[in-house]
Each structure stands twice: as structure tokens, then as C-alpha cells.
Amino acid sequence: MNRSVFAPGRVNLIGDHTDYAGGLALPIAIQLGTFITFDPNERSETVLFHSDTQAQKAEVQIEIGKSQVHLVEPGWARFVAAAVALSNGVVGGSGSVRSNLPIGSGLSSSASFAIALTMALGIDTEDLVGFAQEVEHLATGVPCGKLDQMAIVNGKKQFGVQIDFRDLSYRYVEIPDEIDIFIVESGETRQLEYSNYSNRRESALKAISILGDLRKVSLDEVEKLGDIDLINCCTHIISENKRVVLFGDALSKKDFQKAGRLLSESHWSLSHLYNVSTPILDNLVERATSINGVLGARVTGAGFGGSVVVLSEPGLDLQQFLTERVIKVVPSNGANLVV
Ligand code: GLA
Secondary structure, eight states: OOOOEEEEEEEEEEEOOOGTTEEEEEEEEHHHHHEEEEEOOOOEEEEEEEESOOOOOOOEEEOGGGGGGGOSTTTHHHHHHHHHHSOOOOOOOEEEEEEEOOOTTSSHHHHHHHHHHHTTOOOOOSSSSHHHHHHHHHHOOOOOOOHHHHHHHHHHHTTTEETTTTEEEEEEEHHHHTTTEEEEEEEOTTTTHHHHHHHHHHHHHHHHHHHOOOOOHHHHGGGGGGGGGHHHHHHHHHHHHHHHHHHHHHTTTOOOOHHHHHHHHHHHHHHTOOOOOOOOHHHHHHHHHHHHTTEEEEOOOOSSSEEEEEETTHHHHGGGGGGEEEEEEOOOEEEEEOO
């Protein structure tokens, strides 16, 4: 039987580069995402997909092994290959992929694709989040955490998902109607993402191996590390975890000025301490935060380009003030089978 799936993208409101460090984050799933339809055919030896955003089709043998995934062409077909290779066997067939998520913009188009694929292929897994993360690792080589998958699977209309990455527990935080959330695409592509993401993650893991669980470490103790890069790295993670909690509280108390300030502080920290911003992103955040009615702004996701998330008072026509593409996003439900 034909299977149709919609998996949203996500916007991380606050808590970046904390997931792989056992920290906290507060993302939303958004109304844009990936639609996949798949028609299984017992007699087919391959899985074949056409995409409305890619010129070449993806065709993968159902017997493909993990070690062959990196050889698959075109690049987007590696996601299909990784999902098939990591599964305990899938039925062949054909299908189509449609997406209205801007690619490489920090809105998790990859995780959205991996989750939609896993569900559309009918892969039986008790851990959809972990499986989709492995698909992405195998397909791209980027050692991403579980932020994107957790938001995409557990998203809820009108709510943010406050995630604790120590145990993947989460709670819903209502996003009040009195604020609007926008994404502004910087237009900067993320070519450095692969090398710098891994490098940032390695610094964080090195610091954790010395200090232990950063949730139990104070900012004073961080000085012990001696190395300025590691000190800055931990200072960002420890303060960002605190901001996630304060941001959730500020939303609950409807203290929107404070919520906005926390976003801007997060950007400063990602830019100056964690080094994942760029001059273009810094400039965009500065321009956005100077607009009347804007409460705060920050880079969202991995950084190195991509998008800025902006929190504003309701009814602001943000596009009127910026030349970059602006998209208003709303907290939406997580991935689901449409049929
Ligand atoms: C990317 C990764 C996530 C997370 C963010 C930064 O989106 O896929 O796991 O690490 O960067 O917060």
C-alpha cells in the first residue's frame, strides 16, 4: 500500500551546540518540510525516488551494504542508501520527494528528509530519532547530535519542545500568540559546516572528558582548563543551558522583552565564544535587532551561514525592513503518516 509522510523542518529558538554536550535546547517544528510518497513493490530489487528539487533520481539496490553508501551518486541518494543499508531489510519500490524547506539554511532539511524517508520506507525501528541520526551520519559524515530529529519527531502545534539531552526527556512550552517568529535567510552557504562542526564538537567533548558533566560545572571551575578555546567553549555551553531554562520561563511568564534579550545574548555567545557565526550573520542580527518591534535575534542551528531566527511583537512586517528572504514560522506538529 502506498505510504505518504510529512516531516517538518525545525527552528531552534535557543540552545545551540548543546545537544552533543548533554545540554538543553528549545526548538519548534515548523510548517515547512518534506513530503514523501512511496509505493512498495515486492518484485523490485531497488528503491527509486524522484525529487522536485533535484535533477537526478536516486536509485539504490535493496541489498546495499553500509560500506558502499559513500560511493552512491548523486549525493542526495546517499540518504536513501544509508536508510536502506541501516535497516533490517526494506521492500523495493518507487516514490517521490517534495520539499518546501530551503536547503542548507539551518532549518534541518537533512534530518527532515531522513525521518520522512525512514517512515515512508516502513522501516521498523523503536528509536526513530536515533535511526534517523545514524542515517545522517552515514550519508554525510557529519557527527550531528539529536536536536533536529527530536524536534521533528516530537513537535507540537503552538508549542516548543524543551529537550534535556542527558536522557532525551522533553517538556512542551507554550509559544504565546503575543509573539511572532521569523526566519531570515542570510544567503550564505555553509561550506565550512563539515569541518568546523566536527571541530567544535571535539573541543566540547575534550572539555567534558576533563571536567565531567558540564551541567554540574560552574563558570569559575571552567578556568581550570587553561586553554582559552576550551574555556570559551565551556562558557558558551554552560551559559547557553541556563538561557534555555530562562527563556522557557520568560515565555511562560510572558516576559517577552527578557525572552528577546536571551536570544541576542545567545547569538553573542555563539559568535564570540563558540566561533560559529560569520560577519554576514553578525551583521544581519545587528540590523534585525535594531528594527522597532523586534525583541531579539540569533543564528539558529549549526551556524557558519544559514538562517537567523527573529522574535518580534505580533503583526510586524519584517520583510519590509530587510532585503534577505523572510519567512514567518509557526510551531507545528511533528512528522506523521499522511495516509
Ligand atoms: C546541527 C546539528 C544538531 C545541533 C546543531 C547545533 O543542526 O544537526 O545536532 O548540534 O547543529 O545546535
